[in-house]
Amino acid sequence: MKIRAASVLAVTVFVSASLFAQNGKKQEVSFKNDVFPIIKAKCLPCHAEDNFNPSELNMDSYDQIAAGGKHGVPFKVGKSSESLLIQKLAEKPPFGDRMPLNSKRRIQEGKAVWLTEDELKAVATWIDQGAKNN
Ligand code: HEC
Numbered sequence: 001m002k003i004r005a006a007s008v009l010a011v012t013v014f015v016s017a018s019l020f021a022q023n024g025k026k027q028e029v030s031f032k033n034d035v036f037p038i039i040k041a042k043c044l045p046c047h048a049e050d051n052f053n054p055s056e057l058n059m060d061s062y063d064q065i066a067a068g069g070k071h072g073v074p075f076k077v078g079k080s081s082e083s084l085l086i087q088k089l090a091e092k093p094p095f096g097d098r099m100p101l102n103s104k105r106r107i108q109e110g111k112a113v114w115l116t117e118d119e120l121k122a123v124a125t126w127i128d129q130g131a132k133n134n
Contacts, residue, residue, distance in 0.1 A: 035126045036062075055071075074088075077127070077130055080127040081124075
């Protein structure tokens, strides 16, 4: 157990350190390579154009995301904390449920799927760097 905990810690430290190094160099987060794969895995199951989603926010492409949903464009360029795309991922979103939507039962059983800290950081950094179609 101790060895496993130590190696998990080592990996965490390594990942944080390399992220820090990247941020230090202001490496650009790419919509195509970094952000869209997260959206595809965790948002498109409900936010694809073919789905019926009451929010009217389709995320199949950059242009569709930028077109926005019921509450308008989900990102504020340069300001992740004021962006719905980030606010809806928080434990207490400004309206509706925390994204990605999980059933109450899954949340109660501790089986809910949320974004990992690295995924959150990627989306927030992408918005802060200009939410570009890069
Ligand atoms: C299981 C289905 C499901 C998944 C997966 C899901 N959503 Fe949603 N989403 C919804 C539903 C239903 C609503 C409307 C109700 C609400 O706002 O809570 C919504 C609303 C939203 C809105 C509000 C849009 C508006 O203009 O009203 C945003 C932003 C959003 N989702 C972002 C995301 C993101 C980002 C992901 C992936 C990390 C995601 N959602 C994953 C079902 C889902």
